[in-house]
Amino acid sequence: MSKYKPLSDHLAQAKADRWTASFAELEEVLGFPLPKSARDQNAWWLGGEKPHHSAWTEPGWRVLDLDRAAQTVVFGRDAASPTGPDSLTPETGSDAVPESGAKQSAKRVLPTAVVGGAAALLAGGVALLAGFLARRKGEPWR
Numbered sequence: 001m002s003k004y005k006p007l008s009d010h011l012a013q014a015k016a017d018r019w020t021a022s023f024a025e026l027e028e029v030l031g032f033p034l035p036k037s038a039r040d041q042n043a044w045w046l047g048g049e050k051p052h053h054s055a056w057t058e059p060g061w062r063v064l065d066l067d068r069a070a071q072t073v074v075f076g077r078d079a080a081s082p083t084g085p086d087s088l089t090p091e092t093g094s095d096a097v098p099e100s101g102a103k104q105s106a107k108r109v110l111p112t113a114v115v116g117g118a119a120a121l122l123a124g125g126v127a128l129l130a131g132f133l134a135r136r137k138g139e140p141w142r
Contacts, residue, residue: 004055006030011075012059019061023071042066045073 002008010029011019027033037044038052045063047053056062056075065074 002051002055003032004030004052007052007055008059011056011061014077017077018064019075021073021075023073026073039068039071042068 006029007026021029023034023039035044044052045066047057047062057078060078061075062078063073064076066072
């Protein structure tokens, strides 16, 4: 049993689809202080296979926003969750719930990085092939 199970239970029983919690409130639910990395690093809150991530993902929640300076985190019921709504409507009134800046950036950067990396590999392969063919013909490689 994970030490983060109290958080998982709390979120599973929540009636609302969104919960803004201070770090102090989280510590109250958990019954122990958050680790230093939760206060110092965004990565602690981002997805992964860690027990603390499972505490909110297993009951169908995700981190929507994080403000380490204000020591608050916003959890939202995942729209894909069987217990979640079809869409979440944040307090701002927009149709889509904004993800944390780091996670949102990662979603945009990853496909760009993959395409860019593939293009670089292709260009490198073409350059190597051109050099190889030039040498076979006795021409200097430029």
